[in-house]
Amino acid sequence: MEYRKIKDEDEVRDAGVEDVGKSFLLSVPDNDLSAEAETKIDSHREKVKWKRKSVVTLALTVLTSSQAILIVWSKRAGKYEYSVTTANFMVETLKCAISLVALGRIWKKDGVNEDNRLTTTLDEVIVYPIPAALYLVKNLLQYYIFAYVDAPGYQILKNFNIISTGVLYRIILKKKLSEIQWAAFVLLAAGCTTAQLNSNSDRVLQTPFQGWVMAIVMALLSGFAGVYTEAIIKKRPSRNINVQNFWLYVFGMCFNAVAILVQDFDAVMNKGFFHGYSFITVLMIFNHALSGIAVSMVMKYADNIVKVYSTSVAMLLTAVVSVFLFGFHLSLAFFLGTVVVSVAIYLHSAGKIQR
């Protein structure tokens, strides 16, 4: 099984981490110099890993947060006049281009080798379209769910994503969270929902049964796409992330090209591909592209759990920044949600230590 392989590789990685721990313990009574040197190298490697993980997580948080701010800004500036499908296609194209530029620099420096060559086997590439396909299905469902829920209600139901990501992460990647970490994850979902509460939120409780089912199915699709992406990227740990990204985004381009043909063919033919694009549109495309790359990096160097925490913090950051930028008011519910999310983040790390 594909998943098994991933799991075994994870175990190898985990074993590596454990070894570092063991060698720390051993280094006290052991006077063997080579063992000490190894420990030092291992601990240095751990530090580099931790630093890389922090940088990509921080980048994702800042980019996601500014993404939401750009959306508010563009809405304030007026309605979307450009076609969303062409913008999505441009985002995928830009991500592809950035990955290729990064690869070019690596080839110049290190030369082309097994890990960074662009050519690939069918066995490697065959799984890459799956996340893009899942997102497509989810986006199609999104049009139908609005028959049952309004937009603010949908924002609240989207917090099911947090729970579904946790559950699928456990089932598919077979990685364990401690009980405290599970409690933290439930709190993260409750805290994010609390932070988004407003006077109309209770309407979501009147959502008909079909609406609940669709919300849960969409959360599962979105969670599965995220976890599956992590599985693909982590399956080949030594493979260069830019090559992996390139293939992911190529299929993203294909699916979005189909979406343009199906949804906006006439509009694009009559008004042109870039009709209605403004400075903000271009900014948003760049921001989406960089966020997308940051997500891939988080999948490679951290995991889906980190991604969920990062985007949740971004949601809170967006609200705080909006107070200064747009004069938004923060509610008591937002404050309480922030407290709960903060405690969840603390518990996620405290739960790890005590395992």
Added chain:
Amino acid sequence: MEYRKIKDEDEVRDAGVEDVGKSFLLSVPDNDLSAEAETKIDSHREKVKWKRKSVVTLALTVLTSSQAILIVWSKRAGKYEYSVTTANFMVETLKCAISLVALGRIWKKDGVNEDNRLTTTLDEVIVYPIPAALYLVKNLLQYYIFAYVDAPGYQILKNFNIISTGVLYRIILKKKLSEIQWAAFVLLAAGCTTAQLNSNSDRVLQTPFQGWVMAIVMALLSGFAGVYTEAIIKKRPSRNINVQNFWLYVFGMCFNAVAILVQDFDAVMNKGFFHGYSFITVLMIFNHALSGIAVSMVMKYADNIVKVYSTSVAMLLTAVVSVFLFGFHLSLAFFLGTVVVSVAIYLHSAGKIQR
């Protein structure tokens, strides 16, 4: 120092609990029968303690919850027509009477001894008026805070009590909570507040500075009164709880008699002491009296932390029961608050194990 003494006694109790743990561990390699027998007795004693703790906590939860329901019921039935000060006096008197009846039965069974005799020393009795005096000051402040906050806002600010109780419990009783348990306590406060949110809650954020200060002072007074009561009761672990209650409630009667004279003297003189009493009033007096005794029992056999969790659960229970009794609607905020409080309760016990 008084507090030091209490702390030392606690350490003795804690050491006892630890010994049970140790003897369990020892019983595996150790074949000494007397040690095994001791372990059995110890474990039996622990079970009895645990059972008593559970029963009083459950009683407090149910009584507090039905108390709130009786208040809603009496409000629906019409305005308070009786004088609140006479009702409070009756509550204290009833508690005194119940304590005396319980003592009478114990004297009949075990005879009068050092631990259950009613007579006492000045050294023992001198601290008993302090909690009653603190509550009196808090109740007086309550009239003034409404100049700054409305009643629903005050309900929300009252959740500061949770935090103040935790902090004072730590400082005065010198008992430690683990980091996870502190996190759970913050969550308990946030969850209770979330559960009480409604469309007008944001007004509390406009509370003027004096209002915040008074809310915090009142929370400290209430927290200090609770923690100090625990200190008094736990200072003499072998003293019969009914004797301790009797003295607490005698001073409660005195303070409430003063309150009648100051506030309602004319009304009582003109209309009579029991003017406006109805069946619900009598029910409420009985309920308050039993809840008060349950609080004392929780202080004796558990602690203030358990009390806070118990009354928080009671608050949630009240809301659920009100749905069936009065056709109340539960909000999404209530649901989210309940999730957070449930996780807090789990973490409080999980945090204990992992210490």
